[in-house]
Amino acid sequence: MYARPAHFYARILEAPLHFARIPDKAAISHAGRLQREKKTKELKGESDSTSKAKPWVDQDLQDDTEIPSPNQGDDEEDDPGSELDLPHVPYAPPRYAVDSMLERSRDFYTLLNQRRSVRFISPEPVPREVIDNVIRTAGTAPSGAHTEPWTFVVVSDPDTKHAIRTIVEEEEEVNYRQRMGNKWVKDLAKIRTTWVKEYLDVAPYLLLIFKQTYGIGTGGKRKTHYYNEISVSISCGMLLAALQNVGLVTVTSTPLNCGPRLRVILQRPTNEKLLMLLPIGYPSDDATVPDLKRKPLDDIMVHI
Amino acid sequence: MYARPAHFYARILEAPLHFARIPDKAAISHAGRLQREKKTKELKGESDSTSKAKPWVDQDLQDDTEIPSPNQGDDEEDDPGSELDLPHVPYAPPRYAVDSMLERSRDFYTLLNQRRSVRFISPEPVPREVIDNVIRTAGTAPSGAHTEPWTFVVVSDPDTKHAIRTIVEEEEEVNYRQRMGNKWVKDLAKIRTTWVKEYLDVAPYLLLIFKQTYGIGTGGKRKTHYYNEISVSISCGMLLAALQNVGLVTVTSTPLNCGPRLRVILQRPTNEKLLMLLPIGYPSDDATVPDLKRKPLDDIMVHI
Incomplete structure (x- = not known):
């Protein structure tokens, strides 16, 4: 068993957990990112009018078949990482000759x-x-x-x-x-x-x-x-x-x-x-x- | 070789090809669908305020990292099925005993x-x-x-x-x-x-x-x-x-x-x-x- 910090395990798919919940800071950073991307585009001679880069958002959250539930609101589970607070174990899958x-x-x-x-x-x-x-x-x-x-x-x-x-x-x-x-x-x-x-x-x-x-x-x-x-x-x-x-x-x-x-x-x-x-x-x-x-x-x- | 109609092959993933291009008829049908779904919901005692059913749309089309290209507009390829106008051939994969x-x-x-x-x-x-x-x-x-x-x-x-x-x-x-x-x-x-x-x-x-x-x-x-x-x-x-x-x-x-x-x-x-x-x-x-x-x-x- 190895001791590693809890949130180390939180992103099997490297998911942007809770990213959408901090719009104020995100907006500030987003402006910075656009600024950087503008420079990149300028170097490449691309028009700035094509700049629509935003943080990746799970498209499922915009699925228009979504049916709101009575529980919907601000009471989302706040700590998705907690259940992944697990010890590490050695991993050695089969190894094959070339x-x-x-x-x-x-x-x-x-x-x-x-x-x-x-x-x-x-x-x-x-x-x-x-x-x-x-x-x-x-x-x-x-x-x-x-x-x-x-x-x-x-x-x-x-x-x-x-x-x-x-x-x-x-x-x-x-x-x-x-x-x-x-x-x-x-x-x-x-x-x-x-x-x-x-x-x-x-x-x-x-x-x-x-x-x-x-x-x-x-x-x-x-x-x-x-x-x-x-x-x-x-x-x-x-x-x-x-x-x-x-x-x-x-x-x-x-x-x-x-x-x-x-x-x-x-x-x-x-x-x-x-x-x-x-x-x-x-x-x-x-x-x-x-x-x-x-x-x-x-x-x-x-x-x- | 078997002769089967061309558009039979058009939907490997049963894709809703061109569905979004006929909003007038779609809107009429959509109203009918909502009517039907309302009945279903009533039978189940669900509130009609939760009814947001719409035709499934490929979420990728709403991807906000999309960068418009100079060619974007009404000149989409109009016949995605044409390249799939193929003859059928027999298919017999390996069969295993139970x-x-x-x-x-x-x-x-x-x-x-x-x-x-x-x-x-x-x-x-x-x-x-x-x-x-x-x-x-x-x-x-x-x-x-x-x-x-x-x-x-x-x-x-x-x-x-x-x-x-x-x-x-x-x-x-x-x-x-x-x-x-x-x-x-x-x-x-x-x-x-x-x-x-x-x-x-x-x-x-x-x-x-x-x-x-x-x-x-x-x-x-x-x-x-x-x-x-x-x-x-x-x-x-x-x-x-x-x-x-x-x-x-x-x-x-x-x-x-x-x-x-x-x-x-x-x-x-x-x-x-x-x-x-x-x-x-x-x-x-x-x-x-x-x-x-x-x-x-x-x-x-x-x-x-």
Whole structure:
């Protein structure tokens, strides 16, 4: 055990804890920062009219699906670091020889490079224990101040799956009909293939991933979960890797406008917001995917 | 090859493409949606004053670090689906027997459950080819409309690493000093351990992950990258899994206020914004981590 100061552990994702709560000092510093940036821009010949730099703010705090709670106000939990006042312990993960590292890195790339978003899912049953382990894996993701701001709702009940499908398709139909004036939507019969989502009935599991936008601390005070959307999305990346590792498929979807209705039928609390909906199962025998390519390494990586 | 309509492929992440461009019809539908939601709320006894439901909008579009470009205006690329007008091909990933699935799911959970955010990184060199494969793996993530909106900047040049450290520490010091009035920051000497980031010099690689907030289409028109932050975060989840798989460590950080300055010294274009900074290497021999626990499965999963 090592003794290190409490606030050393406070920022797993290096979150700007409480930064927004001191506007007076922040404003002063902000002016200083703009001054500095102005100089940088001048050196680069950029116009000052483009200067809009501000401190990064968690965009989730501006999420317009936010529903105020009766507890909202100035009584936020004031000490998010306290629960992270933990001793340090030695850390020594497995170490691989260089040849082994290279082989493992190639094999893992080969595995994940086979992953595709698949809309054609088989109704065959999938062992629950596999799904449990996939979600355990997703739960190992890092999160802002170790808030672990995720709830994974696994739906296998046929009636609930159908109720979800009904809500998603109703909203999708509205969205697509609204776009009929747009030139890329030319044929209603064709559009129908987009808003009808048979896989929501067929897949053995629907996984609805909620982000917890805030938590309730000691004494019932609200604790803002900084970076909750980024944290849950990182967790989703690990989940997709875990699914691919066991031969299951999904399509990563972000259902438009359905969040509040789905939250209600799944009886999730108001601090949770739907981020993604993933149907999970084996691919159907006749599954197809669009023949798209990924960018080569040189198009996504720069080395300095 | 199968013939399926072009716009069938347009929404890998089921992105609300162009939804924001038809406010008149959207407003009408929005009223209808509120009406429906009002009924739902009434059934649940919720107050109507809490009704703030609106169509989901990509929060990135409200990112206040956005810098307008000379091309901004009404000349956005109008047909994001066109490049996805692709034939379908059969998809048959590896299929594992149930016993094998269970074992693979357990093994992968065990591997990723050993991952921790580590700030104590060894200066030992790491083969570039391993880093290349890790980034190739991250590049297999799904993205809104298959935009692949990520740029991975790998920095091994000592001078550039030091310049990055200088910028990050300058901004961190400002941020921490501003918080001195807050009760959880009590001792300047202790704070210093937080804003000093030695690992930015020591780690053999710094990986700076940029999100591409828009792209440039045919004829120089801007194409908004919907869900770019979620897509890049999912990609980061796969990258963290790939690092763990080869025995390397990192700490997932989101440097506050540094984005514009780091973008400039790394010579990235204005459509890119820094999302994360990850120092990468082997853990140092004396590496430690806070002794924190993860939530048990029952606290993160609900089954219906």
